Amino acid sequence: MSELTVIDGATVVTMDPDRTEHSVGHVVVEGSRIRSVSAGRYAPTGEDVALIDGTGCVLTPGLVNTHHHLYQWATRGYAVDATLFEWLTALYPVWGAIDERVVGQAAAAGVGRLALSGCTTVMDHHYVFPRNGGDVLGAEIAAAGDVGVRFFATRGSMDLGRSDGGLPPDHVVESIDQILGATAAAIDAHHDASPDAMVRVGVAPCSPFSVTTDLLREAARLARDRGVRLHTHLAETLDEDDFCRERFGQAPIDYMESLGWLGPDVWFAHGIHFDDNAIGTLARTGTGVAHCPSSNARLGAGVCRTRDLLDAGAPVGLGVDGAASNEATSLLEEARHAVLFARALGGPTALGVRQALEAATLGGARLLGWADQIGSVEAGKQADLCVWRMDTLVHAGIADPVAGLVLGAPPPLDLVLVAGRAVVRDNHLVRVEESALARGAAEASERLRHPAPVG
Known part of the structure; x- marks a missing residue:
């Protein structure tokens, strides 16, 4: 029989169908799952348990990040005052030198930081595959396994280089045959559709301005x-909207719909510049949006219409986005910024603190097609849980602990x-050494920054 762990005396925010909250409650974990x-x-039953005192804490579902680029941890602090296209133009030549060692090291640090923010x-959306770079996708999957988090890897791609009218330099693009073959191989090697999966894989061409119509189709x-699921960037900037209208004669959402890219198995990153018609199309088809407020603000791209969506x-879920456009890399901070930015535009009722926490948990699980297993604290679900200490100087005495958290x-x-x-205990990583x-x-x-000379 699996050992029982009981987290006792915490405020429990479940995100169950009734959005139940217990001001004082307890959660019983048996093996990998929540028993009750x-x-x-907790009233002792005579069973052997590991009892954890949650007094002064808030227990929530683990947070779910729905859009990221882990390799970018190695290029934080570049082009800090640039627009998205300026930022990409500055960074693509740097990213062209990544390899599996760089990606593994960057991913380990990025995943560790995310875990320390409750994720x-x-x-992860990885789309840069330089020639002779090795198994960069495998490197980040291994890094996530070392830290101990659940991981959704998407095999990204770019086949529209600068010489063909795209944005990325030619040396970081691949052919369609290479992309489709490598993507199928990644699914075969890593995707686990079982209820206990720790790794799943999706298909994720980068964006309309870096891939061809044939590749998207x-x-x-x-x-x-x-x-498996589909993901890409969409409606992140007005430049992208202009690109789609000039090149394809359609708004981004209409272009993607014409290629079969809408449905409950699809989610788009950013979605800032969707008009009313596009929002209606997303809702009608069940297509999701990963809202990335901090990155969008850092790049001056705009604010997603979260309330309207x-x-x-x-x-709607939340995403940190790449660390090169969000150096803080904190998913909890994304919930806070989602509230603040929505209210800055739409007033004090534009987004509630519990709605933001839902987007960071159950909403994210829904985008990833994982809501049957994660995203809420319910009997039978995976025991992916966060216990936040709310009795220190900065939170002690706050009337609403969810407001304090968000x-x-x-x-x-x-x-x-x-x-x-356990992945984090006492605010430190458990399974890996942070200094390493x-x-x-x-x-x-x-x-x-200082690549070794070739030859």
Whole structure:
């Protein structure tokens, strides 16, 4: 029989269908799953348990990140005052030198930081595959496994280089045949559709201005054939809108719909510049949006219409985005910024603190097609849990602990469990040494700033 762990005496925010909250409650974990969630203190039953005192804490579902680029941890601090296209133009030549060692080191640091912000499921969109770079996708999957988080890897791609009218330099693009073959191989090697999966894989061409129409069409066909999900950037900037209208004669959402890129198995990153018609289309088709407020603000791209998307019924989750456009890399901070930016535009009722926390948990799980297993604290679901300490100086005495969690400074984490196993304890990583991650990140950054001469 699996050992029982009981987290007792915490405020429990479940995100279950009734959005139940217990001001004092307890959660019983058996193995990798939640056995029960109840109000009040735990009453011993005679079973052997590992009892964790949650007094003064808030227990929530683990946070779910729905858009990221882990390799960018090695290029933080570049082009800090640039627009998106200026930023990409400055960084593509640097990213062209990444390899599996750099990506592994960057990913380990990035995943570690995400875990320390309460993130238990990390989605990554990796689309830069330099020639002779090695197995960069495998490197980040291994890094996530070392830290101990659940991982959704998407095999990205670019086949529209600068010489063909795209944005990326030619040396970082691949042919369609290379892309489709490598994507199918990644699904075969890493995708686990089982209920206990720790790694899943999706199909993710980069963006309309870096891939061809043929690639988008064939990628959608491959994903549906293999039963995996589809992801790409869309409606991030007005420049992208102009590009789609000039090149394809359509708005971005209409272009993607013409290629079979809408449906409940699809989610788009950013979605800032969707008009009313596009929002209605997203809701009608069940297509999701990964809202990345900090990155969007850092690049001056705009603010996603989160309230309108939710009112229409479109699925919404939160994403940190790459560390080179969001150096803080904190998923909890994204919930705070989602609230603040929505209210700055739409007033004090534009987005509630519980709606933001839902987007960071159950909403994200829905985007990844994982809501049957993660995203809420319910009996039978995976024990992906965060225990936030709310009785320190910065939070003690706050009337609404959820408001404290979302609007206040990030609280320390007493415990983070993924599949019932500790990943963070006492605000430190458990399974990896943080100083080693920092050394690796510094080495990766140095290698990209001063690459070794060729030959």
